[in-house]
Amino acid sequence: MRSRVRRVGVAFGLAALLTVGGLSGVPGATAQQPAPDVVSLVRVDTPTTADVNRLVATGADVSEHRQPGSIEVFAHGADDLRRLREAGFTYQVVIPDLVAHTQRVLAEDEARARTMAPSPLPSGRNTYRTYADYGTELAGLVAERPDLVRPITLPHKSLLGKTVSGVEIAHDVAASDGRPVFLLVGTHHAREWPTAEVTMEFAIDLVRNEGVDPRITGLLRQARIIVVPVINVDGYDISRSYIHEYKRKNCRVRDGAGATPAQCADPDNAQVGVDLNRNYGVNWGGVGASTNPNSQTYRGAAPFSEPEVRNVVELVSSRQVTSLQSVHNYGSLVLRPPQQSTTPPTVDEPVYAAIGEALGKATGYRSIPSYQLYDTSGSTSEWAYFTTGAFSFEFELGGNNFHIPYQQGVIDQYLGIGSAENADGGVREALLVQYEVAANREHHAVLTGTAPKGARLTVEKSFTQYTAPVLRPDGTTGPRLPFPNVLTSSMTASGAFTWDVNPSLRPDRTGHLIAESWTLRCARPNGKVLQEVRVMVARGERATVDLSECHRKWRRR
Ligand SMILES: [Zn+2]
Structure with missing residues (x-):
């Protein structure tokens, strides 16, 4: 210090x-x-x-x-x-000198906020939250509406041992059912403070408007939403407490080894770490990421090597996340796959582009395939789309620096006012549109049937994917690395069921679909499987599953 x-x-x-x-x-x-x-x-x-x-x-x-x-x-x-x-x-x-510049700007922000009325944001805030504020506010939402909000604790602690937390919000949130999920995450990159702000504001907005705003009330009945404002908790805390304000990556000081808070705060390690948005397995190791731990786009020692990334992977792989938004700043963009100019448009490009345009209209941002900005590899949205088929996007919020006055960086962007030029409702409206995309059955698939009341239903799919041919530090290229995927989700049947699932057909990187099936299992609560059915469904399709064998065996206790 x-x-x-x-x-x-x-x-x-x-x-x-x-x-x-x-x-x-x-x-x-x-x-x-x-x-x-x-x-x-x-x-x-x-x-x-x-x-x-x-x-x-x-x-x-x-x-x-x-x-x-x-x-x-x-x-x-x-x-x-x-x-x-x-x-x-x-x-x-x-x-x-950015550090001196933004500290002056934010000191002015704090001073101004002391004399201001509450902002028009759902929280009324006028200044950036601290790391501790997020924990307090997430817990506050759960306490305020336990019927509507439940805490989500991600499976892996950060490298410095911090818990990564979020909330799940839905009408009757504790029910075991087949509703689809919209996943909204912020702050893969430590210094991108406004991304945590807008995701937190959206969570508060939904909770405060349940039962008040018919559009929001309807969405919370149809689909679940999971909000994790800060994915990169260590990096965010280091940045937000001004230790390394412009830190982007996580606290991986040395490949394969843990780290201490003192090591991550050490000025000599300010540039070390893994770029979490280059560490996902799909196309990992390709161009648009670095092999050098000191580079801001360091891809990590191996695909999914970082606990913060495995948190997102396991969250998505254990649910039917039908749309995903990973918020970044800044650049005023709505980004969708593909991430490389050599990858052809995705098989879903017409509808994918149309959704992107709708998000762009609300925010006033330009909607483009990501490679048109520059090539990247190993990003969240490309992994999510090519693994699950979920319509996944990354916003680059508006603004002209990471840490600008709260009014321009957060309030204007969220509400689409003031400096958010060309916005039509802002990030708030765009997130509502994307929540509607997650809920819209034309954009995913549906399984229906009747199962014995109390039976445990699971759908599962396992398949192998590959990284890019892995670039080496000397510029040569090694083979693609295989990695396994298992997508599983489950619910307890209460008779007739309707299950919103991602299509079983999987989009590949050549612009085609791979013919895969879901395996649906009907089991007793103790796990004994009574029937297993394979079902192939495309986007927008509805398939009825015959579970008569499960019914027959269920009665023969
Ligand atoms: Zn970013």
Whole structure:
């Protein structure tokens, strides 16, 4: 802490001394040369997508904020700037010392908030939450409406031993039934504070409007929603407590080893860690991720090596998540697969694009396949879509930095007001639309039938997927790595059942469908299977399952 404060002071001094006229050239850009070890925001000239991909390949900390001819990059000290120049890139410095800049902005925010009326957000907040606030508020929602909200504890603790928590919200939330799930998560990337804010606000919004707003009340009857505001709990806490404010990744200091809070807070480890949005198995190891632990896009030692990623995987694999939203900032984008320019459009592209357009209309953001920003591999939405068929998206919220005043970064984005130009209802409306997508049976499949009252029903599917041909640090390419998947969900039958499931046909990366079936089992409560049925269903289809054998055996106790 001490050394960090000292360095901020040094940074001011150097920035004042090293004024270099040649670095200016864009409106709003300053002419100051950043000090040796501060984080600065620079605008790098990149006329084409190929230039952006070449920039990403250097391991630079590239933002999602791409404008015609340039993209913004976070330079972590003078070495990063030197590497940019050595790679042949030209740039303009936008903010020479981001930590000093945002601390000033947020101090103004706090001071202003003390004199302000509650904001129009569901919570009424005017300032960013702390890590502790999320735990308090999630528990508060459960206490407020235990019939509607139940706590979700993800299976794996973080590398620093923190519990990862969320809430599940639905009418009669404790019921064992076949309703589909909308999964909404924030903060895969530690510094993206507004993503946790908007997901938390949406949870509060739903709880406060149940029984008040007919649209929300109807959705909470038809489908469940799970909200996990902070996936990367260690990184978020480190960023939010200003230890490493611009930290993006998790606390994996060394491959295969745990970490202590002191190690993760160590300034020497500020750039180490795994990019959680490059660690998912589908297409893991391909272009658009790095083999270098110091790179901001480090993919990790192996697919799914990180507990924070396995948390999301196990959450999705144990339920029928029919739509997923992983919120990021910033860039004003709605991203969908595919994530690589060499991957053809998905088999669902027409309807996928139409949903993206609807989300884009609400937010005022541009809806594109992700590769049009730049190539990535191992991301959440690509894994979820190519594994389950769920319509999965990643927002890049609006704004011009990770930590901007709460009004612009959160209130305007959530409600689609003020600085959220072109919005029509904002992130709130977009999340309602996506919740409707999750509930809409045209977008997934339905199994119906009649089972003995009290019987345990499961649907399961197991299959093998592969990573990309794995790029090695020396630039050569190794073989694809196989990894197993098991998707299982279950419910207790109460006679006739209607089960919202993802299609059994699985989309592949060539733009086709793989003919797979669900295996539905009807069992006694002690687990003894009485009947097993295989059923193939496509998106939008409804299949009736004959469980007469289960009924017959059930009666023969
Ligand atoms: Zn992000």
